[in-house]
Amino acid sequence: MLDIPIIRWGEPYESLEVDTVVHFATGEPLARVSQANTGLLARDIRKAPWARSKLLEVPCDELAARLKAAADLYLNATLPLGSGRQSPDDFARQQSATTGLPEHLCRANMQKNHLVLSRMDAILDALTRGLDLRILTRGYGVESRGVTVSYQAQADALGMVLPSNSPGVHTLWLPVIPLQVALVLKPGPQEPWTPYRMAAAFAEAGIPREAISIYPGGAEMGAQVVGACDRCLIFGGTATVERYRGNPRIQVHGPGFSKVLLGDDVVDDWERYVDLMATSVAANSGRGCINCSGIWASRHTREISEALAAKIGPVEPRPPEDPSSQLAAFTVPGAAQGIWRQICAGLEEPGVEHATARYGPRLVAKERCAYLRPTIVHCDSPSKALANTEYMFPFASVVRCPQAEMLDRIGSTLVATAITDDGTFQRRLVAARHIDRLNLGAIPTVQLDWFQPHEGSIVDLLFRARAFQAPEEKLAG
Amino acid sequence: MLEVVRWHFDPETGCPFWLEQASRLGWGPREEVRGFDDLKRFPPFEDEWLRGGPVRRWVPRAYRDDPVYVFETGGTTGVPKSRISIHDFRTDYELFSDTLPEEHFPRGASWLMLGPSGPRRLRLAVEHLCQHRGGICFSVDLDPRWVIKLIKKGWMDQLEAYKAHVIEQAVALLEGGHKVRCMFTTPKLLEALALALEARGSSIRRAGITGIFSGGTEFTPQWTRFATEELLDGATMTPTYGNTLMGLAASRAVTAEDGYTIAYYAPQPRAVIEVVDFDDPSKVVPYGQSGRVRLTTLTKEFFVPGFLERDEGEREPPCELYPWDGISGVRPFREISASTTVGVY
Numbered sequence: 093m094l095d096i097p098i099i100r101w102g103e104p105y106e107s108l109e110v111d112t113v114v115h116f117a118t119g120e121p122l123a124r125v126s127q128a129n130t131g132l133l134a135r136d137i138r139k140a141p142w143a144r145s146k147l148l149e150v151p152c153d154e155l156a157a158r159l160k161a162a163a164d165l166y167l168n169a170t171l172p173l174g175s176g177r178q179s180p181d182d183f184a185r186q187q188s189a190t191t192g193l194p195e196h197l198c199r200a201n202m203q204k205n206h207l208v209l210s211r212m213d214a215i216l217d218a219l220t221r222g223l224d225l226r227i228l229t230r231g232y233g234v235e236s237r238g239v240t241v242s243y244q245a246q247a248d249a250l251g252m253v254l255p256s257n258s259p260g261v262h263t264l265w266l267p268v269i270p271l272q273v274a275l276v277l278k279p280g281p282q283e284p285w286t287p288y289r290m291a292a293a294f295a296e297a298g299i300p301r302e303a304i305s306i307y308p309g310g311a312e313m314g315a316q317v318v319g320a321c322d323r324c325l326i327f328g329g330t331a332t333v334e335r336y337r338g339n340p341r342i343q344v345h346g347p348g349f350s351k352v353l354l355g356d357d358v359v360d361d362w363e364r365y366v367d368l369m370a371t372s373v374a375a376n377s378g379r380g381c382i383n384c385s386g387i388w389a390s391r392h393t394r395e396i397s398e399a400l401a402a403k404i405g406p407v408e409p410r411p412p413e414d415p416s417s418q419l420a421a422f423t424v425p426g427a428a429q430g431i432w433r434q435i436c437a438g439l440e441e442p443g444v445e446h447a448t449a450r451y452g453p454r455l456v457a458k459e460r461c462a463y464l465r466p467t468i469v470h471c472d473s474p475s476k477a478l479a480n481t482e483y484m485f486p487f488a489s490v491v492r493c494p495q496a497e498m499l500d501r502i503g504s505t506l507v508a509t510a511i512t513d514d515g516t517f518q519r520r521l522v523a524a525r526h527i528d529r530l531n532l533g534a535i536p537t538v539q540l541d542w543f544q545p546h547e548g549s550i551v552d553l554l555f556r557a558r559a560f561q562a563p564e565e566k567l568a569g
Numbered sequence: 570m571l572e573v574v575r576w577h578f579d580p581e582t583g584c585p586f587w588l589e590q591a592s593r594l595g596w597g598p599r600e601e602v603r604g605f606d607d608l609k610r611f612p613p614f615e616d617e618w619l620r621g622g623p624v625r626r627w628v629p630r631a632y633r634d635d636p637v638y639v640f641e642t643g644g645t646t647g648v649p650k651s652r653i654s655i656h657d658f659r660t661d662y663e664l665f666s667d668t669l670p671e672e673h674f675p676r677g678a679s680w681l682m683l684g685p686s687g688p689r690r691l692r693l694a695v696e697h698l699c700q701h702r703g704g705i706c707f708s709v710d711l712d713p714r715w716v717i718k719l720i721k722k723g724w725m726d727q728l729e730a731y732k733a734h735v736i737e738q739a740v741a742l743l744e745g746g747h748k749v750r751c752m753f754t755t756p757k758l759l760e761a762l763a764l765a766l767e768a769r770g771s772s773i774r775r776a777g778i779t780g781i782f783s784g785g786t787e788f789t790p791q792w793t794r795f796a797t798e799e800l801l802d803g804a805t806m807t808p809t810y811g812n813t814l815m816g817l818a819a820s821r822a823v824t825a826e827d828g829y830t831i832a833y834y835a836p837q838p839r840a841v842i843e844v845v846d847f848d849d850p851s852k853v854v855p856y857g858q859s860g861r862v863r864l865t866t867l868t869k870e871f872f873v874p875g876f877l878e879r880d881e882g883e884r885e886p887p888c889e890l891y892p893w894d895g896i897s898g899v900r901p902f903r904e905i906s907a908s909t910t911v912g913v914y
Binding site: 107108109127129130131132134135138315318319335 | 723725729760764767768789790791792794795796799800828829
């Protein structure tokens with residue numbers, strides 16, 4: 093069995109406390125992961141300026157080039173991991189075994205991370221709007237258009253409290269290293285694999301090891317990361333989002349409540365969009381915040397729910413190694429049962445119908461885990477409890493709502509795919525501040541454009557644009 | 570033990586609470602308790618009995634004219650649990666004093682009590698320990714009830730500010746020329762103090778501290794190793810396990826070779842710790858096995874037969890210094906750990 097240490101600015105540290113991560117289906121122990129006590133970070137964070145200084149010794153474009161090399165290592169190489177080594181196949185199997193995600197989806201997520209790493213120069217160019225990255229290193233400079241600019245790093249290290257459920261989120265922090273900011277990572281308890289593999293690939297590609305720390309641990313360790321780091325990116329539920337809302341130190345990624353909105357001008361052609369809706373609901377086993385959890389239209393909603401139910405309702409759990417497996421297991425005991433109880437309570441409400449009922453039971457309990465099969469409900473108005481709900485599996489409510497009321501009723505929406513050619517509606521959509529990413533047209537909610545910010549720009553989180561003046565000869569650099 | 574049981578159930582010496590309980594038992598503890606196992610005949614001690622008054626019902630008749638202290642536990646919300654004490658806290662800490670190595674806890678040294686005082690036993694007990702060893706004790710208070718409220722409300726900025734306020738006072742005392750050598754503190758505060766001193770170019774040891782007495786269920790082997798390797802700078806630290814009901818359980822020597830295992834031994838015969846089966850508290854688990862802590866306190870001031878604590882751990886065999894059962898790996902009892910806020914101060 094693998095022993096995975098804490099990483100303290102590149103140095104492994106074996107804790108006397110370990111958490112054994114096990115295969116969700118068999119209970120087979122896979123790794124003993126050292127657990128950090130909070131004091132380790134309390135001491136180590138004082139060395140964050142030193143960790144960042146190691147990155148500042150390497151130009152941003154060179155770091156981005158090294159990430160391209162890291163991309164291939166991450167995807168293809170056998171890399172050191174704690175007391176052993178890990179091939180790409182090992183990685184996919186291990187990640188699947190502890191998160192419940194099918195192996196082929198784990199491999200797909202590897203491809204996503206690879207893509208982001210290998211396109212890092214272009215992504216940075218997009219995220220910084222073409223800024224000469226040497227200006228970030230120096231703190232000031234003159235843009236090509238002749239304007240003096242200054243960007244001040246707001247943290248020597250970015251703290252990250254990572255989730256266990258969605259391997260896709262790792263793409264968010266990959267640009268941090270070439271921005272010359274160190275990383276403090278607290279992995280999700282069931283998903284230690286990506287941070288460690290990424291750190292190993294980075295090190296092999298020549299990224300200074302001193303720039304990365306990894307502290308596995310419990311909730312108190314997450315709180316310590318949030319408290320210790322000047323800038324943090326964290327993942328959590330609605331309560332976490334509310335707690336940190338408006339805190340400029342912290343970018344919170346919570347439930348997405350992403351939606352597909354059908355305008356009155358296109359809704360009569362709803363059948364054209366069933367595949368798009370199904371993909372948006374069910375891709376990546378419905379685990380992401382960009383998965384669609386609501387489909388809103390003024391009419392035909394019952395037919396839409398039935399068509400969607402027919403398309404994804406029959407999907408059944410399959411073994412994680414099966415390439416056709418589409419569903420992730422719930423590996424935390426009782427989690428799936430709890431969610432299903434909530435849904436059943438919501439289905440009791442008049443005006444709410446279970447469209448997937450005819451395709452068999454949704455809750456499939458196994459010996460050591462459970463699955464929830466895709467579930468589509470129909471709500472005859474936005475006031476129903478299930479009309480704006482998100483769960484970590486392919487679940488969506490098809491909600492009947494007049495177009496005129498739609499934007500007032502959808503609530504906070506991470507991704508809205510709005511299918512409409514109605515200019516007035518489009519202008520209202522563009523202006524709606526509770527929609528983060530707007531897809532104007534038939535684009536699945538799960539389709540990402542890596543050259544655009546996701547739920548806030550990482551560059552804006554890490555750097556502050558400020559006024560800066562100096563004699564002209566000092567600005568040249 | 571028999572003397573203590575007879576004392577508590579003798580109308581001339583016992584307290585109203587136990588005398589009233591005896592009338593409902595249907596059997597006579599004074600006559601029928603002949604050994605430790607007979608204490609199992611008592612119904613499980615419920616700590617809820619300690620909540621609310623009148624507190625006088627716990628004062629043994631024999632001590633009715635003595636000055637009585639009341640110490641509280643819990644109390645973040647609602648009525649706290651309370652326990653009376655006359656001499657016990659002094660006796661417990663004098664016995665504990667005998668376990669402290671002179672080299673690190675020199676007699677006559679000044680002490681710093683950095684932790685919860687207020688209605689808790691700690692302030693008086695630590696001060697007595699210090700005085701018993703010929704020293705003078707300085708105090709910096711921390712209100713754990715407020716800390717728990719801050720955590721529950723998520724007011725982490727205020728929590729940090731309060732911690733900084735406490736630590737500033739401690740640093741001022743250590744730098745005040747009082748030649749403080751010994752200290753009681755909690756793991757969290759020790760960590761914060763060490764970091765604050767380090768930020769000032771000092772350290773626990775360089776500030777003059779040679780011996781630290783500490784306690785709490787967050788006292789894990791990993792934390793002890795971390796403190797030893799990275800915080801103490803050569804000062805020594807002795808972990809303890811204690812509470813208002815029991816007194817103070819000292820630990821056997823904690824060493825790197827033993828994986829920083831912390832094994833506590835109750836101050837028998839004044840108190841007895843047993844590690845019992847989670848499902849059947851009448852059964853003591855085999856050595857090395859996990860179980861819940863069952864506490865029996867047997868002093869003339871306070872009698873607690875078979876109280877199931879809110880902690881669990883592994884049963885440890887006797888050692889040379891303490892030839893009776895001990896417990897290691899103490900942590901909150903698994904069935905209540907999710908709803909308990911621990912390690913906050």
